[in-house]
Amino acid sequence: MDRDGAPSSSHCERSVHVYTPKGTRGWTQLVERSVLQSLYVTDGSFIVMCVVKVVPDDPFDDIPPYIQSHLGALLDSADGSDVSFVVGGEEFPAHRAVLAARSPVFKAQLLGSMADSKMSSITLHDIAPTTFKLVLRFIYTDVFPADGLLARDAPTPMEKLQDLLAATDRYALDRLKLICARKLWDDVSTDTIGATLACAETYNCPERRKKCVDFFADEKNFKKAVLTDGFVQLVQKFPSILG
DSSP states (O other): OOTTSSOOSSSOOOOOOOOOTTOOOOOSOSSOHHHHHHHTOBTTBOOOOOOOOOOOOOGGGSOOOOHHHHHHHHHHHOTTOOEEEEETTEEEEEOHHHHHHHOHHHHHHHHSSSGGGGOSEEEEOSSOHHHHHHHHHHHHHOOOOOGGGGGSSSSSHHHHHHHHHHHHHHTTOHHHHHHHHHHHHHTOOTTTHHHHHHHHHHTTOHHHHHHHHHHHHSHHHHHHHTTSHHHHHHHHHOGGGGO
């Protein structure tokens, strides 16, 4: 405000800012300090006029739960389940239609001409119970499991991610496969690059493979990586990788 109490005509800004409970915002510079002191300060103080409008919460903000929560609850309750999987002695009830909609492999297995389509209980091999549980959770909710769940029955989270990546390749869950590949790359180092590249080769992840090769292209990285057990195992499994 000017010294006479009228709104300033030279230093004003008209705009709308929406303030949420999670944070505040404002102007980085409304008026220079020297101008403020020369034009607006009286007896060591000045007046700023602003308008605050308080609006009620939008009722549409309180939307019902997403479909993920509904399907997640369906998985947890097993209501209406029409097939179950036995993995490592544990039983996992599920719904054929949901699995078939999310995975072409499950679609062929459960709704096609395979013998499994007539069975109410199917035993799976070469997959850990916790890994299959994470796969089911993603199929129903499209949510990647929390990091804490990844290390429950594996020495390291990376090994659990490798198990999960194998399952995504097995059931053609391309979105989860991509997420796993990205997670593996997040923790890449000279100690883990060999295992990461082996996974990319094994489970057909061309983008991750290219990143790993680019990583090796750095001479400093290569000199450290070749001394690791992971690199030795990589060369033994894929001898042509150095070609």
